[in-house]
Amino acid sequence: MTANRRPRAYREVSVARVEVPLTAEGLTEHFLGRECYRRTRYVVARNGDATALVGVEPADPEPLFSPAASVEVLALPAETVYLRLPDVDTGVPSQLARVAAGRRAARAVVVEGRYSHVSFLLDPDPLRVRVCEVVPPHPPKLLDQAQRVLDVAEDLPPMVLDPDLVELEALAPDAAVVLLPCRGAGVRLDGHEVHYLDERPPERDWMLLGCSRSRQLHRWFYGRGAPGPDTCPRALASGSGPLLTKCCLLEDRTEIDGDVAVVPWGASLEQVKQALAALARRHDPAWAPA
Numbered sequence: 001m002t003a004n005r006r007p008r009a010y011r012e013v014s015v016a017r018v019e020v021p022l023t024a025e026g027l028t029e030h031f032l033g034r035e036c037y038r039r040t041r042y043v044v045a046r047n048g049d050a051t052a053l054v055g056v057e058p059a060d061p062e063p064l065f066s067p068a069a070s071v072e073v074l075a076l077p078a079e080t081v082y083l084r085l086p087d088v089d090t091g092v093p094s095q096l097a098r099v100a101a102g103r104r105a106a107r108a109v110v111v112e113g114r115y116s117h118v119s120f121l122l123d124p125d126p127l128r129v130r131v132c133e134v135v136p137p138h139p140p141k142l143l144d145q146a147q148r149v150l151d152v153a154e155d156l157p158p159m160v161l162d163p164d165l166v167e168l169e170a171l172a173p174d175a176a177v178v179l180l181p182c183r184g185a186g187v188r189l190d191g192h193e194v195h196y197l198d199e200r201p202p203e204r205d206w207m208l209l210g211c212s213r214s215r216q217l218h219r220w221f222y223g224r225g226a227p228g229p230d231t232c233p234r235a236l237a238s239g240s241g242p243l244l245t246k247c248c249l250l251e252d253r254t255e256i257d258g259d260v261a262v263v264p265w266g267a268s269l270e271q272v273k274q275a276l277a278a279l280a281r282r283h284d285p286a287w288a289p290a
């Protein structure tokens with residue numbers, strides 16, 4: 001069984017109202033030898049509210065229409081849902097994956113979405129990617145960027161993000177005086193005297209709540225290292241499976257290390273997309289950008 005089967009292009013799907021019973025025999029008998037458009041590879045067959053999914057191969061793909069030489073019944077009504085969701089762009093695999101995630105009982109999720117286009121995801125098994133980063137800010141920047149990329153990526157396979165967020169406050173050291181990398185991050189630390197490294201304050205006996213890069217800045221400013229926890233998401237990430245995270249020490253390149261993709265701190269949407277593409281390729285070498 002091939003997971004995540006879906007049309008390669010909108011024109012491969014046709015919708016047909018039929019009067020025959022939506023059984024394997026009924027569908028095969030109805031569509032075998034029936035004229036179909038040269039680009040049609042899938043038929044969403046509907047009878048009343050029932051829906052089935054059928055694969056077809058035209059005998060000759062050259063003329064505009066040709067009799068179906070083979071018919072493959074892909075999903076019967078008991079395992080198929082038909083949803084009208086005008087906000088869903090059915091050309092974006094991850095949007096279909098998100099719909100399918102809410103319909104786990106269905107093998108075939110057929111969606112009539114934006115522009116009334118109809119498409120489907122058969123045997124959904126989206127690649128789950130954990131996104132590890134530190135909050136605040138809210139929304140978490142990398143998670144938000146990655147979701148925005150997936151929301152429009154027509155050339156990435158279906159993917160779902162699992163947030164793995166670390167509250168910066170939870171890492172706060174048990175010290176009276178704390179140094180944060182910058183004032184802009186919106187971190188609240190009640191019960192601490194807080195200073196900000198980017199303001200280069202007069203030196204105190206503080207603990208630094210920051211990443212390796214801010215430790216380097218501290219050494220540059222004050223000529224010594226700073227005690228305190230490392231807050232770099234790359235250092236905090238644990239567990240296994242595909243992971244997207246970021247690192248304070250990467251300035252302009254992305255690192256792929258096994259199932260882990262690490263983008264620079266200020267990654268562009270394009271870099272985030274390339275990182276997701278690298279994880280997808282690793283998970284399924286057969287998948288490659290069109």
Ligand SMILES: [Zn+2]
Nearest residue numbers: 232247248249
């Ligand atoms: Zn780092």
